[in-house]
Amino acid sequence: MDRSSITEHIPRLRRYARALVGDRYVADDLVQDTLERAWNKFYLWRPGSDLRAWLFTIMHNVFINQARRRRYEIEQSMEEVPAVAVRATQGEQLELQDVDRVLRSLSPEQREVVFLVAVEQLTYEEVGRALDIPIGTVMSRLSRARERLRQLLGGQTVVPLKVVK
Amino acid sequence: MRPVTEAELHAYVDGALSEGARAEIEAWLASHPEDAERLRAYAEQNAILRSLYNPVLDEPVPAVLLAVRSPAWRSYAAVAAIFALGLGLGWTARGMLITPQTVPVSLARQAATAHVVYSPEVRHPVEVNADEEEHLVRWLSRRLGTTLKAPKLAPLGYELVGGRLLSGPQGPVAHFMYQDARGQRLTLYVSRQRGEPRDTAFRFSQEDRVSVFYWVDGNFGYALSGEVRKEQLLKVADVVYKQLNP
Numbered sequence: 001m002d003r004s005s006i007t008e009h010i011p012r013l014r015r016y017a018r019a020l021v022g023d024r025y026v027a028d029d030l031v032q033d034t035l036e037r038a039w040n041k042f043y044l045w046r047p048g049s050d051l052r053a054w055l056f057t058i059m060h061n062v063f064i065n066q067a068r069r070r071r072y073e074i075e076q077s078m079e080e081v082p083a084v085a086v087r088a089t090q091g092e093q094l095e096l097q098d099v100d101r102v103l104r105s106l107s108p109e110q111r112e113v114v115f116l117v118a119v120e121q122l123t124y125e126e127v128g129r130a131l132d133i134p135i136g137t138v139m140s141r142l143s144r145a146r147e148r149l150r151q152l153l154g155g156q157t158v159v160p161l162k163v164v165k
Numbered sequence: 166m167r168p169v170t171e172a173e174l175h176a177y178v179d180g181a182l183s184e185g186a187r188a189e190i191e192a193w194l195a196s197h198p199e200d201a202e203r204l205r206a207y208a209e210q211n212a213i214l215r216s217l218y219n220p221v222l223d224e225p226v227p228a229v230l231l232a233v234r235s236p237a238w239r240s241y242a243a244v245a246a247i248f249a250l251g252l253g254l255g256w257t258a259r260g261m262l263i264t265p266q267t268v269p270v271s272l273a274r275q276a277a278t279a280h281v282v283y284s285p286e287v288r289h290p291v292e293v294n295a296d297e298e299e300h301l302v303r304w305l306s307r308r309l310g311t312t313l314k315a316p317k318l319a320p321l322g323y324e325l326v327g328g329r330l331l332s333g334p335q336g337p338v339a340h341f342m343y344q345d346a347r348g349q350r351l352t353l354y355v356s357r358q359r360g361e362p363r364d365t366a367f368r369f370s371q372e373d374r375v376s377v378f379y380w381v382d383g384n385f386g387y388a389l390s391g392e393v394r395k396e397q398l399l400k401v402a403d404v405v406y407k408q409l410n411p
Contacts, residue, residue, distance in 0.1 A: 007231060011222045014221050014222075014230075015219070028229075028230060031230055032230060033288075099217055103217075114214070118210060119218050124175075142175055143175065146210060150207070153210070
């Protein structure tokens, strides 16, 4: 596998970036930075290991550094996004944009974990490796993120799903 | 029945349990409706998040991202493009001394140069983003001393990315950037022209890889640039002209 295989992962990186920063152009900037770093640091990638996970790690690092420098967004504190503001009226379906806004009210750390688990469908171990955190931390962030989302989405049915028999 | 852990409940939602462990959780949920309700909500969140973000996978990847090789790549590409234009530019500078019609020609070159410098930019293609369009247009209008408009090109597939203020030989220049779904960019260069107000027809200039349609309308020169085919650019230029001169 050579460096050009990075290109195959661009759509997934764009999806992750969109979840992290929302705005399409800012998200593609983040992808751009990630790709440039990946190209330059490709000698650090261990052949045989999961290239996708390695790219996610790079994007996570770029994102966290930039978020720290407040170049992407000013974090909203949780209190600033009252649950009532995003809760649809009874019988009305939640709009996907509302969900995006709700996801944005999570801390970046929680958002990353819930995205990698729910959308990217990484295992908890893979998430821990990608974000360089112990699995206990993965689980506590996931648990808090999901409870927070449940609270904010207000139990509205967006996509019907039967899980429990 | 042993109490199940929080981690096991999440693993159940994410399909990360073995058959046996699944059955155990299901037995637990049958007698713990609150947990069952909670897990139902979590599973729904997974589905919601997937339906929210999966469409990104089907979007065409912008050309600028496919072209990434290393950070140096972008500046090399820009320098090479300017150099290619520059060879022509020196020639025009001499030509200008003897040909009275050359001001618009240099307008095309300035516009093409601005296009090759700014259109490959991913991080800072513009100073003000399209989401602040009103502010952008007001700001550039004030600096150019006229009432500008950012043409609406969405029906042609080009969305406004934003704009910036540039410095040109005749003073401030308004530079608007547009982009289609594939990341193909067009720029509109608006600059005050010296001398008496006048109008010209559309003119076309091929500046290396950049096609430019340009015209003078009163005191202002307009140039639309892009690395697209002439016929395609003409279609857009026509719409731009009509919107600026309703």
